[in-house]
Amino acid sequence: MDSSDSYSEDEALLLLDKRHSVTESLFRLPYDLIAHLERAAVHSELGYPDLAASDSYRALLLCDECANAGFEYHEQALETLQIRSRDGVPDVLHRPGTILNHDDLTGGVEALNIDPAADEQQRLLQIAHLASIRCYRSLAISLLLCGCLKSAFEFCTRGLAAAPDDEELLQAKEYIEKMARGRLKVDNIVEINDLPDQGLVRREIYPWNDHEPNRFSPDTLNFLNGQLRDVAPKCEVRVTELPTLLESASLTDDYGIIPTNKQLGLFAKEDIAPGETVLFEHSLLAANNRLKETLCDACSTELPPLGDNSPVVGCPECDDIMFCNEECLSRAQEEYHPAVCDKEIETVAKDVDPREKTSALYLHLLARALAMSVTQEVHPLELKEVKYIWGDFLPSRANAVPHSLNAPPPPIWTLPFSFQYNIAGPLHVLEKMDIDIYATLADYDLWVLNTLYSKFRGTASARVNSRTGHPEVAAVHPLWCLANHDCDPNTQWEWGGRMKLWCREKRIGGRPGGIKAGEEVLNHYCDIELKVYDRREWAKGSLGGWCMCDRCRTEAAAEARNGLGQANGSSLETLVNGVH
């Protein structure tokens, strides 16, 4: 298939079948670097360059395992390569990459000069070397397609160091440089570190994801309502219709009817009085990026002062890990701590460049979810804190646009992605937890991690450091995040270890507060004191679009009538959902 073509339904189904069978074969032979490369090729053809990059990176690690006798999986990797190359060099190494338009490239084939006099050990090492070149090509091109130019360039450079004349790598280098010049608007690239490395990938329920529940089914609603009984006794979750949000300002502010879509929301079952607590939630799906711990490891609240009567307790097994009280310690032991006890995992991605703080914080949340999964022996997407939350997914079909090296990632790709935080970082975390990253592919494959990230990006709240203004603590409260946003909210929230939502005394314009039975519980994801344009910019990150609540539409329509509307400015990068 030509790289610029999109494929038909039938071709897509064939590719999905192929993906399924190669994934199954990886479950049987987890150290099979050839199968990883085969799957990378299928993922590329399906239009998932991020998943292709992950497969290629795992294959590259396995090439290193083959080449280094002292490495942990050396024997398994070499034995599997021997099985796969019994009949000669595996097919996948004969083919040039699937994404490049490679009519005039001889890529894979010319490099396959295996020395006929080599003994079996040398033959395998030569094949592993060839495979590593293939990995570099695939990583360079796939990461370029994701928009991660610095990482793409680095893999390309490593590949060219090993195979200086490789045509495919030379061509990839040209593409990367061309794209970088375009994005940086410069004539020459001087400093590799200046290359952009933050990209975007598809945010969707992958066609093979069978963990995602029907969020509107009676089973889901019953489960969530059971959870709400203790946390928000006067509330229930219901299916509701919400405005379909647009990317930015539109002319629809004074339309009577706007398109809507089906989602969940929180509703009052009984009247709730002004000032009354609506919800009180304790979540251990929390993380912080402070280097020196002064926060509870479980709930990330500030630790009370130490001293004779202090409730603060440490983990009996590991140094320096503190909890605000016995309750947090015992929940930590049940829910996540055994996976990370004495593993020094808290040092991963803590001391990062300020520009990366947001990504690092999401990685810490991901690490907590992985520790929960390992400790509870539950697939990460089946964790009760994760399974039912909103992921702001787009349909696979809408994402499946033809890809071309000359085009930037299509705007519809909405999940932030980088090699460091989506691929290398999570593998580092798993290795720190002593997890065999190959044998646990079903649990910790990149599509699983991307699904977790999609859910966290739509729902995590964060606290900023008051001195630096950088986000420092993040948490997902799976019940609190069922409440939808309105710029005239009937509740107010505060998070300090526990998430508290209470009924406002007064609404916007001084109207009295209070929520009647049957009314929706309305939260706020931005500072509601701001003017409409600024509110909409702020809330855009967590809402996924331009707020269309009644207050925004009324105020924006009035401003437009009076000629006060502001031009569409650059978007505010808001990790910090709703912090004010």
Ligand SMILES: C[S@@+](CC[C@H](N)C(=O)[O-])C[C@H]1O[C@@H](n2cnc3c(N)ncnc32)[C@H](O)[C@@H]1O
């Ligand atoms: C934290 S979740 C809220 C719960 C979500 N509705 C659900 O089904 O679980 C945030 C998402 O809800 C939707 N949402 C919340 N408030 C909204 C509003 N005022 N208008 C449109 N969509 C809203 C957006 O899609 C947003 O990304």
